[in-house]
Amino acid sequence: MQRLRALTLGVFLMGLLSVPTVSRGQSVEDLREEVRQEVASLAKLTQEIVDMVYSYSELGFQEKWTSDYLMGVLRQAGFEVERGAAGMPTNYVATWGIGSPVVGFMGDFDGLPETSQKPGVPWREPMIPGGPGHGEGHNTTPAVDITAAIAVKRVMERHGLQGTLKVIPGVAEELVSSRTYMVMAGLFEGMDVMLSTHVSSGLSTGWGVSGSGLVSTTFTFHGKTAHGAGSPWSGRSALDAVELMNVGWNFRREHLRLHQRSHYVVVNGGNQPNVVPGEAQVWYYFRELDYDRIKALHELGQTMAEAAAMMTSTEMEERVLGSAWPQTMSKPLAERMQANIDRVGMPEWDEADFALAKAAQRMRGVDIDSLETEVDTLRESSQGMGGGSDDIAEVSWNVPTVRLRYPSNIPGMTYHHWSAGIAEATPIAHKGANVGARVIAMTAIDVLMDPALVEEAWRYHREVQTKDYHWVSLIPEGTQPPIHLNAEKMERYRPLIEPNIYDPTQFDTYLEQLGVAYPTMETDSTRLRGNNR
């Protein structure tokens, strides 16, 4: 402890001088280069995390194997890990270091329903028909964050740099339902900067407000069962209420702003035709471009649900699951990250990588036939007509946040679809994730070494990003994280997934374990199978 205090004091005094050098004469450039090499030397770890998480294929809030495995990796690397943070069993906060700045590393790790896919084959071949998979590539994100955090820790130890590293997963991102709870639980209090990551086919960052925000919510109707033919007049159909609500919403859609996006699935529509459904449920996402409009759209949905209940003499019960604002990304941090993107450059793709990419693109019939080979330039985001949502947004309104998109996927694949899983446990994903980790680690060094950057990020956050907006969560007070979601589904699939979990003690890569040659090209028979929808 005495030594630690002396060390802290020393670094503190150095901080007062505001000179971006450390005791042994290393410049920021030297340290950035050192951490880049450190990340490169951890390529095996990156590959193992990518492959392992792919093989788990766990859905949001049920990322049990994933979470246990990643906590193990972080503990072994010397991080202190708190499990179940903010009331979510698969969440964790892994911490290492002392004092400020406090640097966060955050990215998603959940899979998607119906996207099971054997990696490395450029045609549709589910590992489990109808099963969950990584049809976006969230399996690569923890590899980026953890590889970067471990490399930064090593460099900090070597040079006695002060600061705290915190790795927190984007639990259940596909349900847009975890970060608003994490913010409210105070998980980001005291954090100086959040470095966030998302899979892509390019290497890029940006700043400004982007995407749509949303409320995710379920309406459950309670009616009365009865014999569907013998005495339907004594029943009250909850399914009727669901259908009337949906019909009402679909008519009203014509008179809403073009920027709104709303979609629903009927979670429960009853049991069998001769029993009047006593209970039915519909799940809606209501998306708009800002807090007031999201709130108004959600309220309109509530009106429809209440009206449907009145029409059918049923009772309606609402359970809000999650919410997010649109995202706001920090300009000062994005500029610094872009400089590191330019330093790192794209991965060195080889012929096999290009061959798989081209085969997958041919199979999908897209107008591209390559991997990206140039990094993107820094861009200001625009919300345009809106689109997807990501609850990293909730963090971004509370802590200066920047987001790296790293190249672990093939351009032209459809996200939330099995095709986006093809590359996600191949060298394309491994190389892209390691390159992403280099950019994140180098940007962390910038943050650690330059107090002015942190100051500028906070000034920009206060005076520009949040000048006209005060963040409040869109979920009603007292709402609990919907950790029950996907539980039944995963219980059904776990026994089918288990035999195919990656075993790094036996096999170098997951492709090797599955006996998939790299690259595997399409054949006439696979092309003629015609099931590549």
Ligand SMILES: [Zn+2]
């Ligand atoms: Zn995502």
